[in-house]
Amino acid sequence: MTDSVARDTADTSGGAVALATAAISISRATKVFRVAKGAEVRALDDIDLTVAPGEFVSLIGPSGCGKSTLLRLIADLDEASSGEVLVFGKTARQARIDQEYGIAFQSAGLLPWRTVQANIELPLELHGVGRADRTARAEELIELVGLTDFRSRYPDQLSGGMQQRVAIARSLAERPKLLLMDEPFGALDEMTRERMQQELVRICSETGAAVVFVTHSIPEAVFLSDRVVVMSPRPGRIVGIVDVNLGPGTERSEILRENPAFFAGVTAVREALHGKPGAPLGADPR
Numbered sequence: 001m002t003d004s005v006a007r008d009t010a011d012t013s014g015g016a017v018a019l020a021t022a023a024i025s026i027s028r029a030t031k032v033f034r035v036a037k038g039a040e041v042r043a044l045d046d047i048d049l050t051v052a053p054g055e056f057v058s059l060i061g062p063s064g065c066g067k068s069t070l071l072r073l074i075a076d077l078d079e080a081s082s083g084e085v086l087v088f089g090k091t092a093r094q095a096r097i098d099q100e101y102g103i104a105f106q107s108a109g110l111l112p113w114r115t116v117q118a119n120i121e122l123p124l125e126l127h128g129v130g131r132a133d134r135t136a137r138a139e140e141l142i143e144l145v146g147l148t149d150f151r152s153r154y155p156d157q158l159s160g161g162m163q164q165r166v167a168i169a170r171s172l173a174e175r176p177k178l179l180l181m182d183e184p185f186g187a188l189d190e191m192t193r194e195r196m197q198q199e200l201v202r203i204c205s206e207t208g209a210a211v212v213f214v215t216h217s218i219p220e221a222v223f224l225s226d227r228v229v230v231m232s233p234r235p236g237r238i239v240g241i242v243d244v245n246l247g248p249g250t251e252r253s254e255i256l257r258e259n260p261a262f263f264a265g266v267t268a269v270r271e272a273l274h275g276k277p278g279a280p281l282g283a284d285p286r
């Protein structure tokens, strides 16, 4: 048992997190970049955040507030200057070695000389999974993301939305319990983007993966998330966490976008971003 488990278990307000190891547990994390001539950029300051298994959490805030940096700390692509980042109770480094998460970023990052199927199989191939198992898993994923007729195509024969679906399928190849996504739909047109959000909701409910999702879009964050983490301009701090309460049994489908609970969530996030007092916010209660 790690500290984070003990802390979460002791805190009964943590509800969903209690008794299970948190997917992510960040305490007092800071990130300072050293730039030219001894100057410093304080990108993140005093970040505390816990993400429960299966929970969908978005990070939102103005450009340059440290959203990508925070995601990079979790993914062990960068190291915190101080504080602690645990992923399933392990150090970020150990979690990376153990392949505890999948990653999808804004550009799909597909290999142009590989087909859809071969791109999805790549992580499995790199980790020594045999051909028959690779093919079977890729087939499942291709079906999950709705690309059955496109399995033999190359990335430049696909639309942006399709490429992004391939990237998501690839990030799911090793059945991660956690997905880290940095503006994965940022380059898509609005209609495709809404369709992809819908797809992602479905995929997450089918796989039970926790997600940390970086976005600029308030409606996107509210549509997708259990909680929206609102960050301030540099140095990036968490200024509020909006719980998206859609009411029992409310599905995240297209009609949600016209639901008063959805508008209430959008308003709460907008007010938090603009630093309005009185929004139903607070520090991370966990």
Ligand code: ADP
Pocket (backbone or CB within 6 Å): 033, 034, 035, 041, 042, 043, 061, 062, 063, 064, 065, 066, 067, 068, 069, 070, 234
């Ligand atoms: P966001 O994703 O919210 O737009 P980033 O996390 O990319 O913001 O960046 C946060 C701040 O840290 C920015 O001011 C950015 O210029 C700075 N930064 C990010 N990476 C580096 C780096 N490798 N070296 C120096 N400064 C960096």
Ligand code: MG
Pocket (backbone or CB within 6 Å): 067, 068, 069
């Ligand atoms: Mg970014």
